[in-house]
Amino acid sequence: MSRLTVDRLRKRFGQIEALRAATFRVEPGEVLGLLGPNGAGKSTLLSCLAGLLLADGGDVRGEDGQIIEPTRRRDALVYLPDAIRPWPDQTTEWVLSFWRVMTGASDDGWHDIAQVLGLDELRGRQLGTLSKGERKRVLLGLTLASPPPVVLMDEPFDGLDLRQTRATIAMFRELAASGRSLVLSIHSMPDAARVCDRLVLLNDGTTIAEGTLQELRSLAGVDDGADLEDVFLALA
Amino acid sequence: MPSPDAGAGTRLRWLAAKDWRELLASRAMLVFALCIGPLVGHAFTTTVSLYAEASGAGGGPAALAQGLSPLDDIVVPTFGAYAIAAMLLFPFVGIRAVAAEKENGALSLLVQRSPWSARRACAPCGCLRVRIRSSPAPHCIE
Numbered sequence: 001m002s003r004l005t006v007d008r009l010r011k012r013f014g015q016i017e018a019l020r021a022a023t024f025r026v027e028p029g030e031v032l033g034l035l036g037p038n039g040a041g042k043s044t045l046l047s048c049l050a051g052l053l054l055a056d057g058g059d060v061r062g063e064d065g066q067i068i069e070p071t072r073r074r075d076a077l078v079y080l081p082d083a084i085r086p087w088p089d090q091t092t093e094w095v096l097s098f099w100r101v102m103t104g105a106s107d108d109g110w111h112d113i114a115q116v117l118g119l120d121e122l123r124g125r126q127l128g129t130l131s132k133g134e135r136k137r138v139l140l141g142l143t144l145a146s147p148p149p150v151v152l153m154d155e156p157f158d159g160l161d162l163r164q165t166r167a168t169i170a171m172f173r174e175l176a177a178s179g180r181s182l183v184l185s186i187h188s189m190p191d192a193a194r195v196c197d198r199l200v201l202l203n204d205g206t207t208i209a210e211g212t213l214q215e216l217r218s219l220a221g222v223d224d225g226a227d228l229e230d231v232f233l234a235l236a
Numbered sequence: 237m238p239s240p241d242a243g244a245g246t247r248l249r250w251l252a253a254k255d256w257r258e259l260l261a262s263r264a265m266l267v268f269a270l271c272i273g274p275l276v277g278h279a280f281t282t283t284v285s286l287y288a289e290a291s292g293a294g295g296g297p298a299a300l301a302q303g304l305s306p307l308d309d310i311v312v313p314t315f316g317a318y319a320i321a322a323m324l325l326f327p328f329v330g331i332r333a334v335a336a337e338k339e340n341g342a343l344s345l346l347v348q349r350s351p352w353s354a355r356r357a358c359a360p361c362g363c364l365r366v367r368i369r370s371s372p373a374p375h376c377i378e
Contacts, residue, residue, distance in 0.1 A: 050348060051348070052344055052347065052348070074348050074349060078348060078349070079344075079348060080345075081341055081344050083341070084340060084341025084342070084344065084345070085340045085341060086337070086340050086341050086342030086345060087254075087258070087340075087342055088340065089257070089258065089261035089262075090254075090257060090258075090261075094257075098250055098253075098254055099349075101246060101247055101250045102247055102250065102251070102346075102349045103349050142345070146349065
């Protein structure tokens, strides 16, 4: 059974139908990439999954096949939205301590995550004084240290430099190998191809394809050597 | 570093500490202090002046001075002005703080990790509203 099964999720904002039939599954221990053009509904989908937005229809089911109501999703998943700037007046150290208490994060993973993301050097600084990349590292740390087995992230590499992106990708792979499931909404196709085990293509609020890169190549009818950009353009 | 297996009480304390730190750091709180400081200061000087007049320092009747008490006639009116200002202005400071958390995205993280349901998390706000509505008017305090 899949760790998370999303079945025909729908969301409408007035006249705009942001999600029409988003359907996919998340397996244990995988990195799933959510790809789609601007306005495809990726962020709306993640917000609906996290319970921040109430979906108009469709189900989200857990490993036991039972529907997970939005109020109970905090036990199953955690979501890091894109472009947030929380608690600008608080120091990184205080925010990390606060978040650790709020989530009940364990010591084991915490130190490894803090080391990979280089959070120790940012401890004394206020979040509002951090650069975009530094703030992203802190927020990634908060999210990945949270206990839920499924982690949703919107543009996790936005603001990170090449070295940090590579280190973060390696950490994502390690977390997936330890059994956690990561769902990433990514614009950068090379990053998506490097980090994701499987991909979900979303267009106009609908899932148009789901599978590994090889499966998507077959579906798109492109050569075996075609990269993700070619596959994306052929399908979207 | 705090213990990760904190109970609901510890989480509530950290949440309250977070709100307090955010309030103290907010610009709205600074404006609130700037507004309320001169107001209370003015109330204090006015009440001292009135007290001095009523106590007979200017040659008034001595019998009136015997019934005066500094606690009732200076401290209470001074902090009466503070109570009015706090009651009228402080809710806006709180609203600004919540609006700032919504705007900068902190609320989207907090609601996911809150140990309480949304209804329970909102209960203190409801209690605060009831408390404000049921607070005695400053003239009743006197």
